[in-house]
Amino acid sequence: MERHHLLNRLLFGGIALNAAKLEHAVSGKCILITGASSGIGEKTALLLGNYEVRLVLIARRGDKLQAIKETIEARGKAAVTIMTADLRNEDDMEKVLGGLRGLPYGMDIVVSNAGLSIRRGIEESLERYHDFTRTMAINYFAPVRLLLHLIPELEAKGGQIINVSTINARLAPFPMWAAYQASKSAFDVWLRSASPELRLLGIAVTTLYLPLVRTPMIEPTNAYADMPAMKPDQVAALIAKAMYSRRRLWKPWWLGPGELASLFFEGLAEKWFIFKRKGAKRDGDF
Numbered sequence: 001m002e003r004h005h006l007l008n009r010l011l012f013g014g015i016a017l018n019a020a021k022l023e024h025a026v027s028g029k030c031i032l033i034t035g036a037s038s039g040i041g042e043k044t045a046l047l048l049g050n051y052e053v054r055l056v057l058i059a060r061r062g063d064k065l066q067a068i069k070e071t072i073e074a075r076g077k078a079a080v081t082i083m084t085a086d087l088r089n090e091d092d093m094e095k096v097l098g099g100l101r102g103l104p105y106g107m108d109i110v111v112s113n114a115g116l117s118i119r120r121g122i123e124e125s126l127e128r129y130h131d132f133t134r135t136m137a138i139n140y141f142a143p144v145r146l147l148l149h150l151i152p153e154l155e156a157k158g159g160q161i162i163n164v165s166t167i168n169a170r171l172a173p174f175p176m177w178a179a180y181q182a183s184k185s186a187f188d189v190w191l192r193s194a195s196p197e198l199r200l201l202g203i204a205v206t207t208l209y210l211p212l213v214r215t216p217m218i219e220p221t222n223a224y225a226d227m228p229a230m231k232p233d234q235v236a237a238l239i240a241k242a243m244y245s246r247r248r249l250w251k252p253w254w255l256g257p258g259e260l261a262s263l264f265f266e267g268l269a270e271k272w273f274i275f276k277r278k279g280a281k282r283d284g285d286f
Ligand SMILES: NC(=O)c1ccc[n+]([C@@H]2O[C@H](COP(=O)([O-])OP(=O)(O)OC[C@H]3O[C@@H](n4cnc5c(N)ncnc54)[C@H](OP(=O)(O)O)[C@@H]3O)[C@@H](O)[C@H]2O)c1
Pocket: 034, 035, 036, 037, 038, 039, 040, 041, 058, 059, 060, 061, 062, 064, 085, 086, 087, 088, 112, 113, 114, 115, 116, 117, 138, 164, 165, 166, 167, 184, 210, 211, 212, 213, 214, 215, 216, 217, 218
């Protein structure tokens, strides 16, 4: 436990959140969080719910959103609107956009966080084209659609977009993760391309390139059970901190050298993967 604590500290650092600065930055603001029913989105909502903000929380599980709304509103600070929606679904998306249009106070900050990850090899994906369409639908098309709608309001408010991305978008792609990495990279590239134009409009853009985070998303992957991972509370603090620093990006300190190493050693990493995979096939552990 202690070993993990020290390793986590070394890999991810401490996050000192300045409550006074945060309060000043968010008081009276309207903040949209997609994927607020679980993991990073839930922790971010609970953290921001300590301040006088208007939160709009979106996810498919309305019961979870309702429970989060009740917890936050019981504290007597924030007002919470929940929108139960599958953001991949055209009708649900239209309802969300209609609901956002109806908000009297505009939008200040969007935390683009809802996401789906799939770990599956290409051989196992031959009959699963839908894995690629559903990851693109939630990780790429949904945030693009939402943001296109919200850009005029964000411009009017001098607002901010915070993208919850992954280190994978900066590294050479890992095998077994084609659907997830392609879709997260698609949105990362979209936002990086749009960012200078958005900044010209007075909209701040922040991207968090996250390593592993211990949330329900990684539970199905046994290999991650004992790996060092950030806590969702730590990421919530990073997101909140970005609201007063308005910094362009956050990444763990080792990602810069990691990006270089992943370029230089891509071939070697591939050889290692093929060697391991052949061994696993031979042993029937596949
Ligand atoms: N965990 C990690 O290791 C890690 C690392 C890097 C980046 N990230 C990114 O962090 C973000 C949050 O993930 P998490 O780790 O907190 O996972 P999580 O606990 O599984 O949360 C995912 C959230 O997205 C929502 N969501 C998924 N599909 C949706 C849909 N079709 N429509 C509306 N909402 C949907 C889920 O709510 P419902 O199920 O209620 O709809 C849930 O609230 C993701 O974008 C992920 O790519 C995670």
